[in-house]
Amino acid sequence: MLHYTREDIQNLPSLERMHLINSSGGLKSANLIGSISEEGHTNLAVFNSVIHLGSKPPMLSFMLRPTTVSRHTYNNLKKTHCFSVNHIHVDFIDKAHQTSAKYEEGVSEFKEVGLTEEYIEDFKAPFVKESKIKMGCSYVNEYFIKEHQCRLIIGQIEHLVADENVIGKDGFLDLYKANSAGIIGLDGYVETQLLERFAYARPDQELKPLK
């Protein structure tokens, strides 16, 4: 096994350090966040930091990088108070990744990468039509993290839209059936495979697979 101390990590060439640390936290979710400006320009960007916060009320969060450069997703959701979160599937990882390029404000990544805008009634932000699992969120709050100048953005899930073939009877979303991708670090995309689901674990009971 190789062992890196904090000092070793600090002394690595920056790209190597970035790859090492970005992939060390494990597999991450792969989502496209859709938003719209007050002027009606749509925006789409890949995010690997979306995590659910709780189900009652249904909430999620994502990490926003420092606003030392213009962040279109952030600017839009601060103005319109809404955004969409769309799963990235295996068949469009290249298009999804391309949304991370620094397009000018007013240039829609939907058009640039070839993904389709889709709307639901009374919700301003665009969804990704090609995505089988998507959520429409209202912007609730944000927490500035002074240690690295990032912001944790909190969204309330107002709409959840999912292909009926990927929703199980108990509400479990089968991301494997949906072909949702996962992300390693900042540029590695993986497919998922369901190995097993387990019944609720209790200290005095043998662990049982769910049928």
Ligand SMILES: Cc1cc2nc3c(=O)[nH]c(=O)nc-3n(C[C@H](O)[C@H](O)[C@H](O)COP(=O)(O)O)c2cc1C
């Ligand atoms: C795989 C991947 C994951 C990313 N995840 C995030 C993230 O979680 N938070 C973030 O602020 N930027 C993230 N980015 C960078 C944004 O996609 C990129 O800055 C994009 O240009 C933002 O677009 P916007 O200015 O239109 O919002 C990620 C980039 C890649 C390639």
